[in-house]
Amino acid sequence: MFGLIGHLTSLEHAQAVAHQLGYPEYADQGLEFWCMAPPQIVDEITVTSVTGKTIYGKYVESCFLPEMLANQRVKAATRKVINAMAHAQKHNIDITALGGFSSIIFENFDLEKMSHIRNIELDFRRFTTGNTHTAYIICQQIEQAAPQVGIDLRQATVAVCGATGDIGSAVCRWLNTCLDVQDLLLVARNRDRLLELQAELGRGKILDLMEALPLADIVVWVASMPKGVELSIEQLKRPSLMIDGGYPKNMATKIQHPQIHVLNGGIVEHALDIDWKIMEIVNMDVPSRQMFACFAEAMLLEFEGWHTNFSWGRNQITVEKMQQIGEVSRKHGFQPLLLNPQ
Template sequence: MFGLIGHLTSLDHAQAVARDLGYPEYADQGLDFWCSAPPQIVDDIKVTSATGQVIEGRYVESCFLPEMLAARRIKTAARKVVNAMAHAQKNGIDITALGGFSSIIFENFNLSQMRQVRNVSLEFERFTTGNTHTAYIICRQVEAAAAKLDINLSTATVAVCGATGDIGSAVCRWLTARTDIQELLLVARNRERLQNLQTELGRGTVADSLEQAVAQADIVVWVASMPKGVNIDPSILKRPCLMIDGGYPKNLDTHFNAEGVYVLKGGIVEHSLDIDWRIMTIVNMDVPARQLFACFAESMLLEFEKWYTNFSWGRNQITLEKMDMIGQSSVRHGFRPLLQLNSPSLVSGGS
């Protein structure tokens, strides 16, 4: 059995979902309530592969909210993640994906030292961040969406915002080794890490600022998850400009009131068959029976393949070989990158 650990995008979102699910007493509660709420299994899932294989899973709501980080409740956030992991393990789930901020909190605050959670000793081989599949899907989105917009990669400048993160560094490796992009702009807060990544890649330019990078780029890949979104002034962007938002919650506005600017939800896949679940309705997917986060799909793929291992783990450990491996599995079982582009100038945005 596979598992998914997730969270809602904001306190307002959590309150609205509680109201929709018939828990009005939860809908009126503030952040303090959600800080103390325990993890819960809120959905049973059935997925059918394109090969005909059927697997079952469960969704674990961690009750973490991004406002906890903004309010500097780091210990609360850490407790939310490890408690959800312990809950998944106690319920016999073989491989569980850490979605959204769950994986970021685990990595950035070194929760691997918190193996003991009350009476549960966490078995980390039961968990994956899902970042390898997410990075693979984002790279495929870059290639396919660029072709759709007639952006020639061999003459294009690509900016990766969040380049030194686990997903960002993997995207940079892929773009460097597997495409012929003309220029790669590296954007992140830690300049030393940026310079180390530049050395590893053997190419790329460390951007002086986010604004400078996006103004120069034909394609912007945003993989720097933050508690609050980032507003980009469309007037500084090239035309056409492809912006791929791989964050959760999404960092960019999904629609720009500007001709020639296209926004794609990065790290999202579509399945070839309907999935029996309700959780993607709660997180506002456009086609909830078919669309999902690539990190969640990774745990499904590991269950399909019986690869019960922490396939994605640690920071900057994603290799091209592992991206190929999970990518081949993704195609085999019927997943494909989302290619629905949002723009006022695009009438039909199907994939």
């Protein structure tokens, strides 16, 4: 059995969803209540591969909200993630993906040291960040969506914002190895890590965000926007392709221009309908088939019987592992979300 650990985008979103899911005791409560709320299994999932194999899973709502980090409730945020993991393991789930902020919180706050939760010793082999599949799907979106908008990758400049993160560095490795892009721009806050990545790749220009944007035919966002920074159409090349790999995805509402094409990054579509409710709650366009690629990684690992932490640790994703998860992704009927034809 596979599991998915997720969370909602805001307190307001959580209150609305609590009504939908039949948890009225959660629906009118404020942030203090959500800081104390325990994890809940709120969805049972059935997925069938195009190979004919059927698997079953559970969605664990962690009750984490981004406002917890914004309001300096770090202990509450870390407790949410680690308790959700313990809840999944207690229910004998073999492999569970950490969705949204869950994997970021786990890595940034070094939660691997908190392996003992009440009477449960966490077995980290049962969990995956899903970042390998996410990085692979973003790279496929670059390769397949660029021609849709008239961008020739061989002559294109690609900026990766958040280049030193787990997903960002993996995307850079793929662009450097598998796609013949003309220029690669590396954007991140930590210059030492940028220099290390540049040395590893043997290429790439290190630029500030505002320097990179006017030069980029394709911008891959896998980091949060710096505080106080607002994008304007005048800063962006036209035509250009913007791949929004963040969560929640809101770039399409901020940037609207016929020559600036925004694609929700790291989203996959399955060939067959999935029996679940949860993707309606996170407002997927086709909730019966679309999902975050990190969640799909848990499904792929269950389909293949690979009950191991396939994606784990910071900056450990190799091109070979991306190719490996990409092969089974195609095998079981997943494909990257692309732009709607005009």
